[in-house]
Amino acid sequence: MARATSPSVRRPWIATAVQGWRHEIALSVATFVVLSVAWLIVPWGPYVILVAAGIVAWQRPDLRTRFQRNAQARQATLRLQAAFWVCMVIGRTGAIPTIARVDVTSVGRTYLVRLPAGLHFEVMEANAPELAAALGVRQLQVRPVAENASYVTITEILVDPLPANLCSGLTAAERVDLWRPIAFGVADDGHVIQLGLPEHNVLIGGEPGSGKSVALSQIIAAAALDPSVRVTLFDGKQVELAMWSAVAERFIGPDQEAAVHALEELRTEMDARYASLLEVRQRKITRETGGGLHVIVIDELAFYLRGGKKDLRDQFAELLRDLVSRGRAAGFIVVAATQKPSHEVVPTWIRDLFAFRLAMRCSSSDASDTILGQGWAKQGFSAAAIDPSKRGVGYLLAEGGVPVLLKTPYLSDEEIEVIASRAQKLRVR
Ligand SMILES: Nc1ncnc2c1ncn2[C@@H]1O[C@H](COP(=O)(O)OP(=O)(O)OP(=O)(O)O)[C@@H](O)[C@H]1O
Ligand SMILES: [Mg+2]
DSSP: OOOOOOOGOOHHHHHHHHHHHHHHHHHHHHHHHHHHHHHHHHHTHHHHHHHHHHHHHHOOHHHHHHHHHEEEEEHHHHHHHHHHHHHHHHHHTTTOOOEEEEEEEEEEEEEEOOOOOOOOOHHHTTTTHHHHHHHOOEEEEEOTTOOOOEEEEEEEEOOSSOOOOOGGGTTTTTTTTTSSSSEEEEEEOOOEEEEEOTTOEEEEETTTSSSHHHHHHHHHHHHHHHHOOOEEEEEEEEESSSSGGGOEEEEEEEHHHHHHHHHHHHHHHHHHHHHHHHTTTSSSTTTOOOOOOOOEEEEEEEHHHHHOOOOHHHHHHHHHHHHHHHHHTTTEEEEESSSOOOTTTSHHHTTTTOSEEEEOOOSSHHHHHHOOOOOTTTTTTOOOSSSSTTTTEEEEETTTTEEEEEEEBBBBBBHHHHHHHHHHHOOOO
């Protein structure tokens, strides 16, 4: 284990202790001074001040709540500072990290921590288990702060961030604006993960039962609740997306010929959109140009790319490549899922056109890398390591970032029915 020692930053423990308790010391001194001055003016002065403080606290519940929240954050800060002390590896530097900010998340707290000279992210990360044990929490995550190497974030996880069931906010949403990011899941540090769909395609891979169709439903629900968005559904299994058929402009089942025909029509629509963009001298569809987004969802890509007649398969592959590579600026968003994350179904040249890639539980690290990209499994991001009993969990890679472990919300059949009928009403208005 890496040990950090830096004699140059050693300072007396008393100075570090005073630094840690500076808020409490300042508050005590200020209270003492104010009460003493009041007592010097009139002997009953301190009582007046205490009664006035009590009345303010009673009359202003907002101030009370703020005070309570600050006190809780302060208590959490002191606990973490104490943990820094007792963890010898970090404490040995003689200067302990300072906590710059505390945020409450759905699973615990996130601290923005400033490191003293001599400490760096790797040392803090290596000591995460020791800190977690000192704090008595479920897990502790240490992440670097991209903008400044002297800061890290420490996330304290108190409850399971990937619970068996997560409710979708879309069940209660009256309508959605798909030009804005939509909530797609909750990360293992408790943060809500949002996807900005315009100009992005989404690829989802994972073994049978891993939660692909449920994840697709979350995206379809958001698209359906935006009446300006057109929806086309391809369902190689017929029954997975059938509940959304009423809100789709077109629903194509396990019929390769119909699928090729539908993609040809989409290509014609894409060419027409580009022609109108040219007329108005614009390079892409935006909310202002009008024209709207068109979401194309393909569940079970392998059915269309691997099964049936070879010439239909080839036509489908070529039309899909064209749509994914050229459709972005024309407002087309392709969202595809595959049970077989292999190179035959998802060749690299197709995969790389998808900005968002979600690898749900896979049977092997190779399959996981087929979705996320070569090399991620070796770096510790393998969907083969996901507990098979944890459905709806996967690694999401968003363009250029690092994969994030998340859980998608679950929409029951009844909830889908409610959302679909609400979306239908929005669309006939
Ligand atoms: N996010 C989730 N939260 C809770 N349960 C889930 C979630 N996702 C999936 N499940 C459970 O797993 C089951 C299978 O999910 P889903 O149908 O999405 O799998 P799939 O990957 O599409 O499988 P297949 O490849 O066979 O089509 C669901 O019926 C549900 O019980
Ligand atoms: Mg499915």
